[in-house]
Amino acid sequence: MLIDQPDGNFTFIKSSGPFSSGCRAQSGYEVAHATFHPLPALEKGYELIARHLQQLGRPIQALCGMELRIPQPLSPQGFAEFNEPYVQRLADWKVLVDGLNPTARTNVALAVHPVAEPSLYGFSYTVPTDHDRPSFMLSGAAEIQRSEKGTEIVSRGDVSPQGISQKTQAVLEVLTDRLQEFSLAWTDVTAVELYTVHNAYPLLETEILPGLASGGHHGLRWHYARPPVTEVEVEMGAHGVYQELVLPG
Numbered sequence: 001m002l003i004d005q006p007d008g009n010f011t012f013i014k015s016s017g018p019f020s021s022g023c024r025a026q027s028g029y030e031v032a033h034a035t036f037h038p039l040p041a042l043e044k045g046y047e048l049i050a051r052h053l054q055q056l057g058r059p060i061q062a063l064c065g066m067e068l069r070i071p072q073p074l075s076p077q078g079f080a081e082f083n084e085p086y087v088q089r090l091a092d093w094k095v096l097v098d099g100l101n102p103t104a105r106t107n108v109a110l111a112v113h114p115v116a117e118p119s120l121y122g123f124s125y126t127v128p129t130d131h132d133r134p135s136f137m138l139s140g141a142a143e144i145q146r147s148e149k150g151t152e153i154v155s156r157g158d159v160s161p162q163g164i165s166q167k168t169q170a171v172l173e174v175l176t177d178r179l180q181e182f183s184l185a186w187t188d189v190t191a192v193e194l195y196t197v198h199n200a201y202p203l204l205e206t207e208i209l210p211g212l213a214s215g216g217h218h219g220l221r222w223h224y225a226r227p228p229v230t231e232v233e234v235e236m237g238a239h240g241v242y243q244e245l246v247l248p249g
Contacts, residue, residue, distance in 0.1 A: 045120025065124030
C-alpha cells in the first residue's frame with residue numbers, strides 16, 4: 001500500500017512495523033543518501049540530521065530513511081522497547097503520517113568491533129531535482145514471512161548452507177516485491193547491502209548476483225553484522241540514488 005508524505009515529497013510503502021518498507025521520491029525530487037564517519041551516538045545523530053536538513057533548507061519531514069547500529073541483537077520484546085523512543089522522536093518531529101512511520105530503516109548489530117551504544121550509520125532525505133530518474137530507499141529485509149497466521153522465520157534455526165540459501169532467497173523475494181510495488185526493478189538499483197555473519201560466498205554466483213540482475217553491476221557491500229532480532233540470520237537492503245555523501249559524525 002503506497003502512501004504519500006506530502007510535506008517530505010516522497011511516497012512510502014505501508015508496513016506493519018515501526019518503519020515503512022521503503023520510500024520513493026516524488027516527481028521533482030530525489031532521495032539523497034548520507035553516511036557518517038565516525039558513527040555518532042543515536043541521540044547526537046538526531047541533532048546532526050536536523051542541522052543538516054536545516055542547512056539545506058529542507059523540512060524535517062524530508063527525512064525518509066534511517067540506518068542504525070546497535071550493540072547486539074535484541075529479543076522481540078527488547079526490539080519493541082527499543083523502537084518506542086525512536087518512533088516517539090519521529091512523532092515529535094511530525095514526520096509520521098496518520099500515525100504511520102514513513103521512513104525506511106535498516107538496523108543491525110556489528111559482529112566485530114560493535115558499537116557501545118545505539119548509533120547512527122546514515123540517513124536519507126529528499127531534495128529538489130531537475131532530473132526524472134527514480135530514486136528510492138528500501139528498508140532492510142530479513143527472512144521473515146508474513147501470513148494470516150502471523151509472522152515466521154524462514155528455516156528457523158537452520159544455518160546450514162541449505163538453510164542460509166533458503167533464507168537468502170526469501171529476502172530477495174521480499175526486496176523484489178517492494179521494488180515492484182514502486183513500479184521499479186533491479187535495473188534501478190545503485191547499491192545493495194548484505195548483513196550476515198554466515199558464509200554467503202557460495203551463494204553469490206548461484207543466487208544473490210543472479211537475483212540482483214543488473215543491480216549487481218555496482219557490486220555488493222557485505223557488512224559482517226547480524227539482524228536486530230535474535231534468531232534472524234540474513235538481511236539485505238537496496239537503494240537507488242544519485243547523491244551519496246559522507247558527513248563527519
